Amino acid sequence: xxxxxxxxxxxxxxxxxxxxxxxxxxxxxxxxxxxxxxxxxxxxxxxxxxxxxxxxxxxxxxxxxxxxxxxxxxxxxxxxxxxxxxxxxxxxxxxxxxxxxxxxxxxxxxxxxxxxxxxxxxxxxxxxxxxxxxxxxxxxxxxxxxxxxxxxxxxxxxxxxxxxxxxxxxxxxxxxxxxxxxxxxxxxxxxxxxxxxxxxxxxxxxxxxxxxxxxxxxxxxxxxxxxxxxxxxxxxxxxxxxxxxxxxxxxxxxxxxxxxxxxxxxxxxxxxxxxxxxxxxxxxxxxxxxxxxxxxxxxxxxxxxxxxxxxxxxxxxxxxxxxxxxxxxxxxxxxxxxxxxxxxxxxxxxxxxxxxxxxxxxxxxxxxxxxxxxxxxxxxxxxxxxxxxxxxxxxxxxxxxxxxxxxxxxxxxxxxxxxxxxxxxxxxxxxxxxxxxxxxxxxxxxxxxxxxxxxxxxxxxxxxxxxxxxxxxxxxxxxxxxxxxxxxxxxxxxxxxxxxxxxxxxxxxxxx
Numbered sequence: 001x002x003x004x005x006x007x008x009x010x011x012x013x014x015x016x017x018x019x020x021x022x023x024x025x026x027x028x029x030x031x032x033x034x035x036x037x038x039x040x041x042x043x044x045x046x047x048x049x050x051x052x053x054x055x056x057x058x059x060x061x062x063x064x065x066x067x068x069x070x071x072x073x074x075x076x077x078x079x080x081x082x083x084x085x086x087x088x089x090x091x092x093x094x095x096x097x098x099x100x101x102x103x104x105x106x107x108x109x110x111x112x113x114x115x116x117x118x119x120x121x122x123x124x125x126x127x128x129x130x131x132x133x134x135x136x137x138x139x140x141x142x143x144x145x146x147x148x149x150x151x152x153x154x155x156x157x158x159x160x161x162x163x164x165x166x167x168x169x170x171x172x173x174x175x176x177x178x179x180x181x182x183x184x185x186x187x188x189x190x191x192x193x194x195x196x197x198x199x200x201x202x203x204x205x206x207x208x209x210x211x212x213x214x215x216x217x218x219x220x221x222x223x224x225x226x227x228x229x230x231x232x233x234x235x236x237x238x239x240x241x242x243x244x245x246x247x248x249x250x251x252x253x254x255x256x257x258x259x260x261x262x263x264x265x266x267x268x269x270x271x272x273x274x275x276x277x278x279x280x281x282x283x284x285x286x287x288x289x290x291x292x293x294x295x296x297x298x299x300x301x302x303x304x305x306x307x308x309x310x311x312x313x314x315x316x317x318x319x320x321x322x323x324x325x326x327x328x329x330x331x332x333x334x335x336x337x338x339x340x341x342x343x344x345x346x347x348x349x350x351x352x353x354x355x356x357x358x359x360x361x362x363x364x365x366x367x368x369x370x371x372x373x374x375x376x377x378x379x380x381x382x383x384x385x386x387x388x389x390x391x392x393x394x395x396x397x398x399x400x401x402x403x404x405x406x407x408x409x410x411x412x413x414x415x416x417x418x419x420x421x422x423x424x425x426x427x428x429x430x431x432x433x434x435x436x437x438x439x440x441x442x443x444x445x446x447x448x449x450x451x452x453x454x455x456x457x458x459x460x461x462x463x464x465x466x467x468x469x470x471x472x473x474x475x476x477x478x479x480x481x482x483x484x485x486x487x488x489x490x491x492x493x494x495x496x497x498x499x500x501x502x503x504x505x506x507x508x509x510x511x512x
Contacts, residue, residue, distance in 0.1 A: 002260045005049040007042075007322070008366055008381035012349075014087040018381045020046070020320055022053060022261040024369040026299040028290065028317055032307055032340065033324025038362040039303055042322050043267060044069050044386040046301065047223055050265050051096045056213050056221040059267035060228040060242065064392055069223060070098035070401060071389040082362075083385055094387045097216040098223045099405055100398060103201050103241065107227035107398060110411050111241075112203045115151035116144070118244055125282055126198070126240045127189040134279070136182040139175045140164050149420035154190065154199040156420035161187050163424050196234045201241065204415045209248040211407055213264050222406075232270070239273040246289050246300070253296040263297035271302035272309035283311070290314055306336040307343060315343060319375060320368045322383075325359035340365075344378035352378060 002023030010016040020029075031046075033039050040063075047057045047069060061067055073079075073093040083091060100108030115123065120141045124134035144151050144160050151157055161183055164171060168178040193199065212224045231238045246266065253263065268274065274286060290300060302310060302318065306326065310318070321343065328334045341353035344367050355365060359380075367378040393401075402408065 003053050005046075005053070006384060007045055007049065007368075008364065008379075008383045009086050011363060011380045011382055014085070014382075018366050018368070018379050020049075020368045021371060022050075022055070023258065024319060024373055025050070025055070025265060026259070026262045026294045026297055027319035027369055027373070028294065028299055029301040029320035029322070030307065030310065030315070030318045031301060031303045031322045031324075032305065032326075033359075033364070034305055034327050036361065037324035037359070038364070038383060039324055040065060041362060041386060042324070042364065042383050043269075043301075043303060044388060045384050047265075047267065048096055048387055050262070051221040051223055053261055054215055054219050054221050055261050055263075055265055056215065056224065057265050057267065058212050058224040058226070058245070060226040060231075060238075060269045062228045062232055062269050064227070064229045066225060067098075067100075067227075067392045067398065068389040069096050069225065069386070070100075071095050071391070071393050071397065073385075073387060073389045079385065086382060086384070088385075091385055091387060096223045096388060097218075097220050098225050098401060099407065100225055100227065100402055102227040103231055103237075104197055104227075105200065105412070106230070108225070108402065109405065109407055110200070110414075111207050111226075112201060112411070112414075113206045113244065114204065115153065115157045115202050116141075117206060118202075118240075121282060121285065122240050122244055122247075125243075125278065126236050127186065127193060128236060128277075129186065129189065131279070132179070133182045133185050136178055137186055139178060140183075140186075143171060143175060144420060149423055150418075152417070152419040153203045153421075154194055157202075158187065158190065159421040159424045161190070193234070193237070196237075197230075198234055198237050201237065204417065205411055207245075207248075207411070209245060209252055211410075212245075212249075214406060216406075228269070235270070235273045235276075238270070239276075242268055243274060243286060243289075246293060246298075247285075249298055250289050250293045250296060253298065255295050256297045257295065259297050262299045265299045265301065267301045267303060269303040271304040275309070275311060275314075287311070287314055290317060307340045308336045319373075321366065323356060323365040324363070325361075326356050328357050345375050347377045347379065350380065355380060 002021050002025075004017075004019040004021055005025075006017045007020050008018040010018060031039050031042050043059065044066065047059055050057050059066065072095045073091065075093075083089075101111050102108035103111050118126075120134065120138040124137050127133075127137075129137060140157075140160055141151070143149075143164060149156075149160065151160060164178055165180060165183045168180065168183075171178060212222075214222050216222060228238060231241075249264065249266070256263065275283065278286065293300065301320075304310065307315060307323075323340050323344070326333065326337050326340060328337045337353055337356050340356055344352050344365060346352065352365060359365070363380065363382050365378050366381050367376050370376050
């Protein structure tokens with residue numbers, strides 16, 4: 001059997017405790033209420049209770065005040081008055097074992113994942129892309145996978161987008177139309193996210209989600225505290241990052257069925273950010289993860305101002321509920337009050353919708369699952385005080401705890417291994433070298449061709465000149481022969497020629 005966790009005492013009778021049974025803590029829960037009504041204290045009380053029974057916890061510190069959970073509390077007149085009203089003599093003040101995390105690596109150990117690991121659906125959510133742009137981004141991921149290009153950090157994704165943009169015509173036949181407008185929008189949104197510091201989330205070493213599920217030497221569950229005050233400036237990144245962690249837990253943890261206590265309890269503060277402007281496809285994925293992750297031994301607790309922030313089909317899966325005061329000044333507020341009241345199993349002793357607006361600070365309407373897993377009748381109760389301090393820890397105290405952490409030094413040094421950026425740079429270099437070699441070969445061929453033409457021209461010119469010279473020599477020879485012939489003819493036609501003729505022909509002529 002599980003362990004009953006005392007989270008409050010009935011307002012009408014402090015002797016009666018309101019408990020949450022650990023075996024049903026993975027049935028998820030809700031902590032709701034207006035600002036300043038006590039949600040943070042309730043969150044701390046639940047987290048401390050889980051830690052004490054050996055259940056690790058993850059929670060985000062949106063305002064910086066939850067860091068006080070790492071420091072033991074102390075007495076003061078106001079606190080003593082509060083515990084006296086609850087019939088408690090004293091509180092065993094104690095700090096909870098805490099591991100500090102920070103996406104920016106400033107107030108905790110850095111958390112990173114790779115662009116490939118987070119996938120196109122969640123990346124599209126972070127970048128606030130429309131359906132068309134999301135489709136193009138999915139194609140970019142597919143091209144990277146098919147070509148064996150690892151997408152690890154921002155520069156990898158930027159290089160991949162540039163590569164796809166420059167080769168869109170060749171890739172179109174296999175991957176469809178890769179619109180330049182969509183690729184440009186993705187690149188612009190990527191730059192904007194980088195300017196907000198979101199690029200620090202992507203890289204290696206990437207987070208091993210199982211590092212969240214650890215216990216200290218006393219068997220207490222570690223409270224993994226995410227510094228989210230700066231992260232809240234980029235709410236899309238905050239919500240998507242927490243959703244990514246849930247999906248990682250879902251993928252990596254084995255099915256365990258019902259346990260005496262959860263393997264991990266996950267608190268999702270500012271829960272409305274998870275569902276605001278999420279695409280229908282992503283909303284369906286979120287609901288699926290919430291519905292199925294309980295079988296992995298993980299309980300999810302949403303913290304928000306109004307139950308209206310949670311979709312109805314998700315709200316219906318939250319078995320453990322703590323509702324602090326709500327205001328009912330506007331029609332929307334009144335609707336929120338009615339919605340909250342309708343989610344509880346009615347108590348005949350009071351009207352829930354009226355009591356919600358009358359609750360004091362630290363008081364709440366509480367309904368948890370009983371020993372049979374059935375929602376209990378809603379009770380009005382005062383939340384128990386935490387064992388830890390109400391004052392946030394100092395920078396020095398945080399630094400000391402980080403140095404003593406079980407994962408100190410594991411994630412601090414970023415690793416930049418060979419990935420898409422470097423591979424594409426080599427492709428560009430090799431292509432440039434190949435083009436240069438081809439250009440040089442063409443130039444050499446053209447040079448040789450020009451030289452051959454020049455030699456041919458010279459040969460033709462030489463042959464022509466030789467032909468002219470031969471013709472000139474022939475003419476000269478002919479002229480010489482002609483001259484000799486004419487001279488001979490003239491000589492034969494003179495007296496010498498006659499004598500010669502006569503002498504040659506015999507004395508006949510000489511005798512004439």
